[in-house]
Amino acid sequence: MLSNNDNLKLMKSIRILYSIINILCFLIGFHIIAALLTIFFGIISLDVDVLRRFATSYQNYTHWVIVVSMLNIGALILFFLGLYDLRFIIKTFLKGSIFSQKASTYFKYAGVFFSLSAIAGICARIIYMITAINSENNSVPELAPRYFSLLLFVLVIGLSFVMISKIMKKSSKIKEENDLTI
Numbered sequence: 001m002l003s004n005n006d007n008l009k010l011m012k013s014i015r016i017l018y019s020i021i022n023i024l025c026f027l028i029g030f031h032i033i034a035a036l037l038t039i040f041f042g043i044i045s046l047d048v049d050v051l052r053r054f055a056t057s058y059q060n061y062t063h064w065v066i067v068v069s070m071l072n073i074g075a076l077i078l079f080f081l082g083l084y085d086l087r088f089i090i091k092t093f094l095k096g097s098i099f100s101q102k103a104s105t106y107f108k109y110a111g112v113f114f115s116l117s118a119i120a121g122i123c124a125r126i127i128y129m130i131t132a133i134n135s136e137n138n139s140v141p142e143l144a145p146r147y148f149s150l151l152l153f154v155l156v157i158g159l160s161f162v163m164i165s166k167i168m169k170k171s172s173k174i175k176e177e178n179d180l181t182i
Contacts, residue, residue, distance in 0.1 A: 011094070014090060014093055014094055015094065017090055018087065018090040018091070018094065021083060021086055021087050021090060022087065024083055025080065025083050025084055025087060028076065028079065028080045028083065029080060031076065032073070032076055032077055032080060035073055035076070036073070039069075039073075064127055064128075064131040065131075067124075067127060068124045068127050068128050068131075071120050071121070071123055071124035071127070072120075072121065072124050074120050075117045075118070075120035075121040075124065076117075078113045078114075078116045078117035078120060079113070079114065079117040079154070081109075081113040082109075082110045082111075082113035082114040082117060082158070083110075085106045085107075085109045085110035085113060086106075086110050088102075088106045089103055089106045089107060089110065092106065099168065099171045099172045099174075099175045100168075100172050101169065101172050103168055103172075104165045104166075104168035104169040104172055105165070106165075107161050107162075107164050107165035107168055108161070108162060108165035108166075110158075110161050111157075111158045111159065111160070111161030111162035111163075111164070111165060112158070112162065113158070114154055114155075114157055114158030114161060115155055115158030115159055115162065116158075117154060117158070118151045118152070118154040118155035118158060119155065121147070121151040121154070122148070122151050122152070122155070125147065125148055125151065
């Protein structure tokens with residue numbers, strides 16, 4: 001059992017973590033909205049002649065640029081959803097129900113969203129590297145290897161959250177059985 005002083009320190013740490021996650025959710029949400037608005041206004045204001053000139057200079061991989069952009073935006077949205085579920089996990093902890101079915105479910109969703117986000121980001125980077133290597137004019141900037149290790153880390157974190165959700169689910173069942181025997 002934790003002493004009262006240790007419990008207060010733990011709750012303070014959890015509140016700080018909750019605040020940091022809220023700030024990250026706000027920043028990433030703002031980034032997603034800005035990216036979607038940029039795409040929306042870019043499509044609305046495109047002139048057909050400008051689009052043709054753009055497409056002829058990148059005729060080898062025009063559709064891949066769109067695929068990579070959509071995968072990156074999808075990965076960002078999935079990452080946001082994972083953070084949003086992480087908020088609910090922290091909120092559940094702040095209410096005092098650490099070993100609950102609800103916390104287990106939120107861990108599972110956060111893990112799935114983080115894992116899918118990393119997989120989408122890795123696919124986007126691989127497509128980007130392949131199209132950049134095969135381009136004849138080498139006008140594609142090199143972005144893929146820089147974030148690859150970070151994406152693998154997010155994948156590991158996501159898979160760890162899924163595993164933690166299974167442990168939390170088992171522990172909530174044991175807690176229920178323990179509460180019923182008392």
